[in-house]
Structure formats: structure tokens, C-alpha cells
Amino acid sequence: MRPRIFLTAALLCGLSPVCFAAETALFPAPQKMPWEDPSYARDISATQADSRAEERAKGGWTEFIRHHEDRKKWVTDKKVDILMIGDSIVFGWGRTGHEVWKEHYGTRHAVNIGSSGDRTSHMLWHIQAGGLDGMKARNPKAVVIMIGTNNRGEPANEGRDTAQGVLAILKEVHQRLPASKILLLAIFPREWKPTDAGRIRTDQVNGILQTYADNKTVYWLDLRETFLSQDGMLRKDLMPDALHPNVAGYREWAKAMEPKLTQLLGK
Numbered sequence: 721m722r723p724r725i726f727l728t729a730a731l732l733c734g735l736s737p738v739c740f741a742a743e744t745a746l747f748p749a750p751q752k753m754p755w756e757d758p759s760y761a762r763d764i765s766a767t768q769a770d771s772r773a774e775e776r777a778k779g780g781w782t783e784f785i786r787h788h789e790d791r792k793k794w795v796t797d798k799k800v801d802i803l804m805i806g807d808s809i810v811f812g813w814g815r816t817g818h819e820v821w822k823e824h825y826g827t828r829h830a831v832n833i834g835s836s837g838d839r840t841s842h843m844l845w846h847i848q849a850g851g852l853d854g855m856k857a858r859n860p861k862a863v864v865i866m867i868g869t870n871n872r873g874e875p876a877n878e879g880r881d882t883a884q885g886v887l888a889i890l891k892e893v894h895q896r897l898p899a900s901k902i903l904l905l906a907i908f909p910r911e912w913k914p915t916d917a918g919r920i921r922t923d924q925v926n927g928i929l930q931t932y933a934d935n936k937t938v939y940w941l942d943l944r945e946t947f948l949s950q951d952g953m954l955r956k957d958l959m960p961d962a963l964h965p966n967v968a969g970y971r972e973w974a975k976a977m978e979p980k981l982t983q984l985l986g987k
Contacts, residue, residue: 796854
């Protein structure tokens with residue numbers, strides 16, 4: 721990895737381990753995890769489940785609930801070995817990246833429950849409202865998580881609020897799917913220049929997120945370099961809107977993620 725991505729990590733606090741546990745009748749209880757954060761705050765917006773009720777009440781509530789119920793059904797009715805969780809970038813596998821998805825995951829029992837526009841609080845609501853309950857009898861082998869780019873309206877706190885929102889999702893997923901390996905992806909770069917505010921903030925968040933990996937249950941994979949040129953500029957040929965991958969971008973994503981995903985599926 722090039723030095724530019726390491727710069728923000730040096731500014732971030734170290735994290736010490738705390739434990740948490742969850743009950744399950746079918747799998748061993750989750751073990752002590754080193755990716756707990758001693759400063760974890762339960763009263764910030766990033767870690768509070770939010771159904772987007774006010775926003776959806778303006779005209780999209782019925783559609784939102786239908787999408788919520790559809791995603792619950794997908795993980796209940798199908799055998800799932802690979803589960804992908806995230807916002808519009810993950811959701812895009814079903815649209816812009818559809819053909820690439822079929823090529824790489826079409827025969828591998830993969831399900832995508834990404835939701836466009838989701839912040840960490842919105843995905844927390846989906847999970848806490850039964851979004852993963854249909855998978856309790858058979859945990860997926862790998863759960864891929866990338867979310868946080870939409871948490872821009874929250875206090876920056878050098879990325880800590882958003883990172884703690886992602887941590888809340890890790891906790892919820894591990895509690896419900898304790899036998900699954902979690903592949904935590906670095907949030908993809910956004911905005912064109914490495915000096916843009918959105919890019920700097922995302923790098924700060926990622927600097928914290930990487931400390932949550934223990935390489936036993938949570939694995940870290942940083943694919944940011946895939947979407948950057950040598951000078952740190954975002955590649956327009958892969959992310960023409962400076963946020964979402966195009967078809968070529970999804971293809972590069974799948975190719976770059978494959979070695980680690982294959983490793984986790986074989987564990």
C-alpha cells in the first residue's frame with residue numbers, strides 16, 4: 721500500500737480490547753473480541769438504529785418497508801454462503817454491477833442486502849428489525865461489510881463517530897451470525913483529489929476501522945488503491961461520479977477481493 725493511505729492512521733488513537741458475548745442455541749457463543757472500542761458511545765446517531773421514518777414518510781415509506789421485507793425473505797429462502805451488507809455502493813451490485821455479479825457470484829450462493837442511501841444507523845435498524853433472523857439456522861461462510869460513506873452529516877471527531885457506527889454493525893452481525901467470518905472492507909475513496917474533505921474524512925474512518933480486525937472473526941481488506949491513480953486522484957474510468965463504481969469498477973472490485981474471499985470461504 722502506498723504511503724498516502726497510511727498518513728491518517730498515524731493520527732488516530734489506539735484501541736484496547738473489551739469483550740462482549742451473545743447467546744445462540746445453534747452455535748458457540750461469540751468469543752472475546754479485540755475490536756471493541758473503549759470509547760464506544762451508544763448515544764450517538766451513528767450507533768442508534770433509525771428506520772428513516774421521517775424521510776420515508778415523505779413518499780417512500782411503503783417502498784422502504786417492501787425492500788426491508790424483501791431482504792429478509794432473500795436470506796431466509798435461499799442457501800447463503802456469501803452475504804454482502806452496505807449502502808448504495810454495495811446495492812449497486814444488483815444494478816450497475818449486475819453482470820459482474822452473475823459472473824463472480826451467480827453460482828456461489830451469494831446474497832446482497834445493500835440499501836441505497838443507508839447510513840450505519842439505517843442498516844442497524846434493518847438488522848435489529850429481523851433482517852438476519854432467517855439465517856440463524858445456517859450462518860453464511862462470509863459476510864462482506866462496507867458502509868459509512870453516507871454518514872457525512874454527523875460530527876467528524878476524526879472519523880470516530882462513523883467508525884463506531886460500523887462497529888455497532890459488526891457487533892450486531894457477530895451476535896446473530898457467530899459462525900460467520902466477517903470481511904470488513906475499507907470504505908472506498910470518494911471525491912477526486914486526496915486533499916478533498918470527503919476523502920480525508922473517509923481515510924480517518926478507515927484508519928480506525930482497520931483496528932477492528934482480529935484475523936479470526938473479522939478480517940480487514942483495503943481496496944482503495946484499486947480506484948486510485950499513482951498521484952492519489954480517483955480514477956474516472958472506474959468511478960465516473962466520484963463515488964459509485966461503474967461496470968469496470970465492479971469488475972476490478974470483484975477481482976481484487978477474490979483472493980481474500982476465497983480464503984474465508986475455505987476456512
